[in-house]
Amino acid sequence: MRAVLSAELEELRTQLREWIARNRVPLLAEAHLPEHRAALYNLNYGAWSGPSAAHAQAWQEWLTRNADAGYLCPQWPVEVGGRGWDALQLVVWNEELAAAGMPRANRGLGEHLVGPAVVVHGTPEQKAYFLPRIISGEDVYAQGFSEPEAGSDLASLRATGRVVGDCLEVTGEKIWTSQGHLANRMFVLCRTDPDVAPHRGITYVIMDLHDNGITVRRTRQMTGDHDFTEEVLDGARAPLSHVIGGLGNGWRVAMTVLGFERGQMATTHHLGIQRRFWEAVDEARALGRLDDPVVRRELAAVHARIEALRMAGLRILAGTAFDSDLSRISSVGKVYYSELEQRLAETAFALRGADGLRRPAGEGYPLDPWQHDLLHSRCFSIQGRTNEVQRNILGERVLGLPKEPRVPVQSGSA
Amino acid sequence: MSGAREGGLATAFGLDDDQAALRAAVRAAVARHSPMSVVRTAMDAPTASDPAFWAVLADVGLPGALVPEQCGGAGLGVVDVVVALEETGAALLCAPHLSTLAASAALAGAPHRERWAEPLGAIAGGGLQATLAVAEGGQWRPDRLTTVAGADADGAWRLSGHKELVLDGATAGLLLVSADTADGPGLFAVRGDDPGVTAVPVPALDQTRKLADVTLTGAPALRVGGADDLERALDVTVVLLGAEQLGAAQRILDRTLEHARTRTQYGRAIGSFQAVKHRLADVLIEVEYARAVVHHTAWAATSGPAELPAGVGVLRSTVSPALVQAAATAVQVHGGTGFTWEHDSHLYYKRAVSDELLFGSTTAHLDRLAHLLGLHPVLGGGAG
Numbered sequence: 001m002r003a004v005l006s007a008e009l010e011e012l013r014t015q016l017r018e019w020i021a022r023n024r025v026p027l028l029a030e031a032h033l034p035e036h037r038a039a040l041y042n043l044n045y046g047a048w049s050g051p052s053a054a055h056a057q058a059w060q061e062w063l064t065r066n067a068d069a070g071y072l073c074p075q076w077p078v079e080v081g082g083r084g085w086d087a088l089q090l091v092v093w094n095e096e097l098a099a100a101g102m103p104r105a106n107r108g109l110g111e112h113l114v115g116p117a118v119v120v121h122g123t124p125e126q127k128a129y130f131l132p133r134i135i136s137g138e139d140v141y142a143q144g145f146s147e148p149e150a151g152s153d154l155a156s157l158r159a160t161g162r163v164v165g166d167c168l169e170v171t172g173e174k175i176w177t178s179q180g181h182l183a184n185r186m187f188v189l190c191r192t193d194p195d196v197a198p199h200r201g202i203t204y205v206i207m208d209l210h211d212n213g214i215t216v217r218r219t220r221q222m223t224g225d226h227d228f229t230e231e232v233l234d235g236a237r238a239p240l241s242h243v244i245g246g247l248g249n250g251w252r253v254a255m256t257v258l259g260f261e262r263g264q265m266a267t268t269h270h271l272g273i274q275r276r277f278w279e280a281v282d283e284a285r286a287l288g289r290l291d292d293p294v295v296r297r298e299l300a301a302v303h304a305r306i307e308a309l310r311m312a313g314l315r316i317l318a319g320t321a322f323d324s325d326l327s328r329i330s331s332v333g334k335v336y337y338s339e340l341e342q343r344l345a346e347t348a349f350a351l352r353g354a355d356g357l358r359r360p361a362g363e364g365y366p367l368d369p370w371q372h373d374l375l376h377s378r379c380f381s382i383q384g385r386t387n388e389v390q391r392n393i394l395g396e397r398v399l400g401l402p403k404e405p406r407v408p409v410q411s412g413s414a
Numbered sequence: 415m416s417g418a419r420e421g422g423l424a425t426a427f428g429l430d431d432d433q434a435a436l437r438a439a440v441r442a443a444v445a446r447h448s449p450m451s452v453v454r455t456a457m458d459a460p461t462a463s464d465p466a467f468w469a470v471l472a473d474v475g476l477p478g479a480l481v482p483e484q485c486g487g488a489g490l491g492v493v494d495v496v497v498a499l500e501e502t503g504a505a506l507l508c509a510p511h512l513s514t515l516a517a518s519a520a521l522a523g524a525p526h527r528e529r530w531a532e533p534l535g536a537i538a539g540g541g542l543q544a545t546l547a548v549a550e551g552g553q554w555r556p557d558r559l560t561t562v563a564g565a566d567a568d569g570a571w572r573l574s575g576h577k578e579l580v581l582d583g584a585t586a587g588l589l590l591v592s593a594d595t596a597d598g599p600g601l602f603a604v605r606g607d608d609p610g611v612t613a614v615p616v617p618a619l620d621q622t623r624k625l626a627d628v629t630l631t632g633a634p635a636l637r638v639g640g641a642d643d644l645e646r647a648l649d650v651t652v653v654l655l656g657a658e659q660l661g662a663a664q665r666i667l668d669r670t671l672e673h674a675r676t677r678t679q680y681g682r683a684i685g686s687f688q689a690v691k692h693r694l695a696d697v698l699i700e701v702e703y704a705r706a707v708v709h710h711t712a713w714a715a716t717s718g719p720a721e722l723p724a725g726v727g728v729l730r731s732t733v734s735p736a737l738v739q740a741a742a743t744a745v746q747v748h749g750g751t752g753f754t755w756e757h758d759s760h761l762y763y764k765r766a767v768s769d770e771l772l773f774g775s776t777t778a779h780l781d782r783l784a785h786l787l788g789l790h791p792v793l794g795g796g797a798g
Binding site: 291335336404 | 671674675682683685686687688690691692694695696698699702703704705706707709710711724725727728731732777780781783784787789790791792
């Protein structure tokens, strides 16, 4: 693709490459060593979650350098503190970071989900209040969407929001909150009007997580890590000025942002998986498995799908893909990407045969990198709407197939 | 996302006027002259050679699309032609267009293109059909060619050997034949009507593609190029074939969707059942990625030659399975009807499993891709 980028973009690439070379924090580049697998995935949430204090400090240093140079939230509009980068500029940035082995400094869900929601649906006052706090790192966000009884069927969520004076008071439970223990704020979907259609009575509100009637409990997942939290909200309050998009408009706020985010991600997904692919190749070579034509073929087949991902990303960037239909881009990409992650993990895990039975020694439940990926990658086809829901979306919204008849919900049933 | 359409990318991957015009003309010609009823008649014949229809295709500029303008063609690139081939693939067009386009690309890309002005002009004018004759022992890129080219007393090349599964080999007026020489493999041009050429039609699993086995006995030949030219000719052919596979996959998906929306069982349209819906969603996913790969690889064939060989491996392992999946799903979702001769599903399925083998199987291409990526036991090149 580099051959067809404009001269301006090539100039930007050179600038960014030079800046990264001057400012990169070597310890973080080394963090791409496989033993920090879980922490690497979690960098998407803006914080180093691993046990190494040195790495945590290096991540803070990298964030500071990026902040000082204005490279945090660069895709945000200039007037709210970003650089106004478009998708192509962002790709150049991501490619140069990947080439230097550096993770992208980011403000997690605040940057990727809250910022766009506030930019699109917020009032001028809300933009002035919330956005600078995200860029500075003062506010770290957790997502309060899923509930014990509202997973794929998010619109059936039950947390209730009640207007009390000039506040919204929220009571209910939230679950599968990624890195919730690191956050000080949560963007919450709650039901403020039980008498209208499920999608219509939902409100999007930003709440303080601390000292606000919210109990946070960490949950442990199958990898042994504690990446999730669950929250009990018992009359938690937020001023009405923290409602984004107005009462009852929360579904639209949440969905616009999710669709946009996935469209963007579709252009960069291949970078991380490409890196792990070559790690798997190195592993296969070290284990002497590249003698086996079946192994070579499987690796080539995985590589082909990574390349297809890259090529599809280029089409999205060129604006020629999928008629710019976001639900198509995001659902097609989500299923393809998540199942490719799983296939790579399975392929890499299988390279060692029976040695995969043995875990590294140590406290807790340490895993080697491919054991970690094998287990961790199962979440990719669940999170961000299960692949089954994605296939429903594709079947109904893109292919025009009839909806499954709904089972009528009896009023008053649990 | 503003600005994403500006700059070079949109130019490289967008649909420009030439592409759109050729696609529209081919679509109209195919719709008018080659509905499925015509395909079904044509597939019963041992060869595909309807002069009137070929004149129509020449008229819309399909056979001459890749022929340089100075030779009388349209001077388009592979990236321009793939969208037209999606149309011919969608309709299972039973004509010698793919073989002729592949051969014309090989001649147009040959080291001394000026030597081929005459046959290229004849192709563009509709007076000559051509093909690549390369397969031996079931392989399109065999380790060693048994067909040999030797120079006679006058220094002229003569070819002897046996070529298999030559697309439109019994009707082509010009065959581009791979053959070994003392200096390694090369690509040679042989007249189809030469007494030293014997072509025998092969009964084909996919009756809409006409195949022939070709025996060469001292056939006089002209050298077109060397091993690199042969490789490139095969790579470009796989891209052109991939475009037809993509078009066929999209068409059979569309037809299956129509059935799933309208066929009712248990009081519901069958497409409302998740078991059916998810199967079709999976086909959509594979077809979308196949499209990205075909268009990207076509771009590489024209503007990014360094990416082409590996791109071809990516294409084969993406597009071939996508069409097989689309066609197998069509048979399944159409139920008993899909299994009948009268319904078209089997034509797409036969096209799918045949195209997967034609010009090299998925497995053969994966082996080549693994090699190109440097997936060797000993470290050396390719690692990224």
